[in-house]
Amino acid sequence: GDSVTQMEGPVTLSEEAFLTINCTYTATGYPSLFWYVQYPGEGLQLLLKATKADDKGSNKGFEATYRKETTSFHLEKGSVQVSDSAVYFCALAGGGSNYKLTFGKGTLLTVNP
Amino acid sequence: EPEVTQTPSHQVTQMGQEVILRCVPISNHLYFYWYRQILGQKVEFLVSFYNNEISEKSEIFDDQFSVERPDGSNFTLKIRSTKLEDSAMYFCASSPSSLLDTQYFGPGTRLTVL
Numbered sequence: 060g061d062s063v064t065q066m067e068g069p070v071t072l073s074e075e076a077f078l079t080i081n082c083t084y085t086a087t088g089y090p091s092l093f094w095y096v097q098y099p100g101e102g103l104q105l106l107l108k109a110t111k112a113d114d115k116g117s118n119k120g121f122e123a124t125y126r127k128e129t130t131s132f133h134l135e136k137g138s139v140q141v142s143d144s145a146v147y148f149c150a151l152a153g154g155g156s157n158y159k160l161t162f163g164k165g166t167l168l169t170v171n172p
Numbered sequence: 173e174p175e176v177t178q179t180p181s182h183q184v185t186q187m188g189q190e191v192i193l194r195c196v197p198i199s200n201h202l203y204f205y206w207y208r209q210i211l212g213q214k215v216e217f218l219v220s221f222y223n224n225e226i227s228e229k230s231e232i233f234d235d236q237f238s239v240e241r242p243d244g245s246n247f248t249l250k251i252r253s254t255k256l257e258d259s260a261m262y263f264c265a266s267s268p269s270s271l272l273d274t275q276y277f278g279p280g281t282r283l284t285v286l
Contacts, residue, residue: 095277102178102278102279103215103263103277104277148215152275158205158220158228159205159220160215160265162215163214164213164214165214
């Protein structure tokens with residue numbers, strides 16, 4: 060079945076550091092790929108998405124490129140802020156299912172001033 | 173901005189009791205979902221619901237679980253006889269008309285079964 064593997068945390072960075080959170084997937088068909096973020100005490104919010112190979116999703120300085128050849132969707136940000144501290148989830152939809160999201164385990168990011 | 177809401181935020185129950193978790197999806201959305209996250213584990217899909225019927229369900233969603241849209245605004249998840257292993261954060265989500273569209277999540281209900 061479909062699956063998502065993402066870098067386990069926690070990840071601790073200083074403000075303005077470069078961030079990469081790795082995500083790879085296994086899916087049948089052609090899934091859409093997502094990054095969701097969960098701030099403390101809140102629900103999951105869509106951060107960015109890509110629906111086909113070579114698409115780049117971007118939002119709030121975060122980027123991720125859908126790489127079909129390496130089945131990856133790594134999240135990057137050039138300069139993190141304290142306010143980026145949250146849990147980040149990589150997810151896919153489609154593949155073998157038209158309805159459900161399949162999530163990775165989540166990566167806790169803490170950014171220190 | 174419209175958002176998905178869930179109540180209660182935290183529910184504590186005794187093993188064997190029935191619980192109902194409530195969600196109010198975004199008003200013009202047509203697809204509704206429940207997910208759960210056991211502490212330290214992945215967010216797992218439970219069920220999707222469209223046009224007043226289940227579209228897809230996971231192996232987790234056995235006969236103990238049911239979903240209902242009792243009126244035009246609420247979407248509920250019922251667990252008939254809770255087990256210790258049902259303790260988790262339960263997330264409701266909704267999406268607009270098309271399949272594979274972005275799902276919008278509520279803040280979750282933390283269920284603790286004692």
